Amino acid sequence: MKYLYYPGCSLEGTAVEYNISTRALFDALGIELVEIKDWTCCGASAAEAQSELLSIALPARNLAIAESMEESIEDILVPCSACYLNLRRAAEETRKDPELLAKVNKVLEPEGLELKGLKRVRHLLDVLSSDIGAIGLAEHINKTMDRYSVAPYYGCQCLRPYVVFDDPEAPTSMEPLILATGARIQDWHMATKCCGASLMNIKPEIAQEMVASILSGASGADAIVTVCPMCQMNLEGYQNQISRSAHKDLHCAILYLPQFLGLAMGIESRDLSLEMNLSNPSAFL
């Protein structure tokens, strides 16, 4: 099995451990990831706030490059939820609107690129839960995680607005994967509550309150597991400040899902870059 792979900017910078652990996990599963060559930024949350056409054209550029690559691979795997939504939106909007597609292709043409709509955009969690699944994973598990209680955190943009692989209000797709490792699922109510996203940069006080309520909701869990660099950064990057303003200790290990699954598969914590996390993952070392 092979997937085209779009890491996106965060996975080369602040979320480098998400990139490393995703690659290590798929390597151990015997699945090849073929990186889209010379990919560029998907526009993040900035392009859609500035220009409608730019917000479609930036991700479309990457889709067009992907189409010019291996014909036999139909799916593009995207670990970052913001990148996933942008790429998916570009694919869906240009499919619905031929005029928009023509416009986008005018932007792409001088580079010798053309978008035809040949590839499918898939979130990492979709691939893990639908294509591999708990059964596919179970045969690779060689270290039980039954000491741990884990709170799955889905965030927003892998679930909404495109309803693809899970219930957008009450998602469960992470649970069978976590249970397959022997760990327990923490009972909590914050699994789909927004982390504040880019409000953290623009209105930090407000976003930190949003994160505080998520961290409080996870009390008793050994870790919160995420599938998005923005969620990860917001949940783990400000735990000192947040604990100080809340007058209680809200520190909690935040792990990317591939890091947690990778540990259960016996991959060395070094090869999952656990030392790069900003929260304290020592309970898992």
Add this chain to the structure above:
Amino acid sequence: MPSAEISLTINTQETEEDILGPLQEELSACIQCGTCTASCRNAQLMDFTPRRLWRLVLMGQTEEVFHSKTFALCSACYYCTLRCPRGLPLTDAMNTLKQLGAKKNVAEYRPNARFYGSFLESVRRHGRINEMEFMRRYFILMKNPAIPIKFTPLGIRLLRKGKISIFPDKSKTERPLDQFFQRVEELERQQ
């Protein structure tokens, strides 16, 4: 070379009503049920709730709409879009207001517009985001020393972990998109 920041903040010639026209059409089926407000985690922080904002848009209250904090506080969680009984594209509508707020250069929205503008300028120059450069650009535009200080504790930890770097590896980041951005701007002008 015109920067993204400058070229995207030029005031348009459109009249005040025209500017909300397409949005009014898109939202005309709103029945003011309030589901969007009830679904919005940020509603209590907003001056107008989402339901009220859509009402103001439909009534053409341009001033109130653009001076409100509501659209700037949308974190694009897509709950309202998912739940609106009329199936209205509400998160996209919030984005449209962000775009117009930047274009109109609305004072209340300027910090946000500068943040996004700095980000896109870095993408335009390098193809991929260079976090250090983009934050530096944003701090300079904001001319407010309190802002970089707020970011410092996290920034230092990221630097220490090697997650961001002051001198990024050029071979990894250089895929300039200046001409790509120019073509987008040209096509948008033709509209």
